[in-house]
Amino acid sequence: IASNGINQSLRILPCTGGGAHKYGRAFNEMAGIELEKYDEIECTILGLHLLLTTLSDEVYTFEVVDFNSLAASRVKIIQTDVNEDVYPYLLVSIGSGVSVLYVKGP
Secondary structure, rough: OOOOOOOOOOEEEEEOOOOHHHHHHHHHHHHEEEEEEOOOHHHHHHHHHHHHHHHHOEEOOOOOOOOOOOOOOOOEEOOOOOOOOOOEEEEEEOOOOOEEEOOOOO
């Protein structure tokens, strides 16, 4: 990156995940960019909080339905209301592993 003159003003790059720790030194040596490491789960919770409280049509929840029903659509999608209290909720993160978190508040 640095040898090709790409974004010379970038010196610190915020990032999360294991790669930030694993490749931080190499990134600095090869590109001259310091990786500023943040906790992945905390960032996911804060990002989801932002979406849930400001962009009501970007996040959906699924209503409990009767799966024995013969209805064509068994899952009803409902939009969140930005004025509602969004807590508590379950946050499921699927990546190289699976995390299920019960989030009580911001």
